[in-house]
Every structure is written in structure tokens, then in C-alpha cells.
Amino acid sequence: GILSIEQLISRVGVIGVTLMALLSGFGAVNCPYTYMSYFLRNVTDADILALERRLLQTMDMIVSKKKRIAVAHRTMFQRGEVHNRPTGFWGMIKSVTTSVPGSENLSLIQQEVDALEELSRQLFLETADLHATKERIEYSKTFQGKYFNFLGYFFSIYCVWKIFMATINIVFDRVGKTDPVTRGIEITVNYLGIQFDVKFWSQHISFILVGIIIVTSIRGLLITLTKFFYAISSSKSSNVIVLLLAQIMGMYFVSSVLLIRMSMPLEYRTIITEVLGEL
Secondary structure, three states: OOOOHHHHHHHHHHHHHHHHHHHHHHHHHHHHHHHOHHHOOOOOHHHHHHHHHHHHHHHHHHHHHHHHHHHHHHHHHHHOOOOOOOOHHHHHHHHHHOOOOOOOOHHHHHHHHHHHHHHHHHHHHHHHHHHHHHHHHHHHOOHHHHHHHHHHHHHHHHHHHHHHHHHHHHHHOOOOOOOHHHHHHHHHHHHHOOOOOHHHHHHHHHHHHHHHHHHHHHHHHHHHHHHHHHHHOOOOOHHHHHHHHHHHHHHHHHHHHHHHHHHOOHHHHHHHHHHHOOO
16 A cells, blocks of 8 residues: 555655765765875975965055055045046046046056955965865875775775676666675685684674664764755754754665665565565
């Protein structure tokens, strides 16, 4: 029926799995790009100093031009040009065609100030980006940075492999019968030729892996959504945002249960399938 748990979970799962795919795709690209030293451009202290010098020179030019505008306004005010300025159409033509000796072209100077202010904003953003890149370079030299750099390469290769296998499974309509942990242990045992209880250890390692996946994925979801909601939230929309966050968390959890079945041994996967239905 339309109110059965299988129908409801299938509809919630469509949205939740789509959300998980978007977040996973973003994380698969953003995480290696953030931590891998391959994507870091070489930034030296001389580059930062040169850019900061350009920024200071631009700020000095803005201050000097604004000072010229202020002096010109004060001179015009002292001469009475501000109060006695001619009005009407002919007065506008006269003010344009005639010029007072020593007066400044204020509109042209103001345009230059606007252009320099826009340049200063761009220089400031580029300076901040160089400082951030410099910090990332220093962080990549630490032990933790090297560890994350290794993980970046490992998960990049793993991501490409998952895309390749998922494409094959979709094209040939295959469904995996063995979870990755059990399959990996079997390959290792057969390759090394050692005595090992595959069934016992695969259960425990699979459950530990599933727990890590759930904790890290939900943590990543909360961090991402928190940044997004901080950007759009206000005092009037806070209740709506909390309600939306609760709805997304519910859909995300149901979708996680649907998807982690492939990381579990077959007998436990069957139990979840019996509860949720043949999805």
C-alpha cells in the first residue's frame, strides 16, 4: 500500500541518496584539493611582500586623490560656488563649458578613486589568498600534513576505482554478493597463504567500518550544512532552518542505512532488507 514502510522509505531514500551523492561528490573533490601538496602553488615571502607593497601604494593613491577632492570642495565652498551655482538648463551648460582657473575635474578624479578602490579590494583578496596558501604549505610540511597528503592520493585512487566499478555494475546490472571487507580479507589470506578466521574477523571489521562511515559522514554533513545555514540564516528564518535541518538529517540517516548494507556481511544485509523492504 501507499502507506507501507517500503513506499515511504523509497521516497525518502530518493532525496536522501541524492543529497549524499552531492555531498560525497563535493567531498571527493574538495578534500584532496585542500590537503594534497600537488595542488599547492609555490608562494614565497617575496611574493607576499610585493603584493602587500602594491596594496599599500594603491591605498596611498586613494588617500591622496580623496584629499584632492576634499580640498577642491573646500575651495569651491570658500568661493561660494556651492551656494551660488547656477540652476536650470542654461546654468548646467554654463557650468560645463566654463571652468574656474585651478579647479579640479572632480568627476574624473572620483572615477579614478572608484577604480583604485576596486583594485585595492582585489589586491586585498589576493593577499589573503597568498597568506592562506603559505599557511597550507607550512601545514603540509608537518607530520599531520604529510598524513593527509597520503590520504588524498589514496582516496583519489579509491574514488576513481569506485566510479569504474559503479559504472560496470550499472551497465551489467550487477549486485555485489560480498562486502568489501570480506572480499579484501579473502584476497589477502589467499595471497599470503596464512590461517585466518575470515568469517569472524570480517564481521567485526565490517561493523567497525560501518560505524566509522556513519560517524564521519554525519559529522561532515553537519559541518557542511552549518556553514550553509550560517550564510543564509537570520533572526526570522532560524526556526525554519532548524526544521529543514531536522528533515535533512532524517532523510540522510535513512539513506545511510540503505547504502551501508553493501558494507555488511550477507546475513546481516538480509536482515536490514527484510525490515526496509526490497529497495
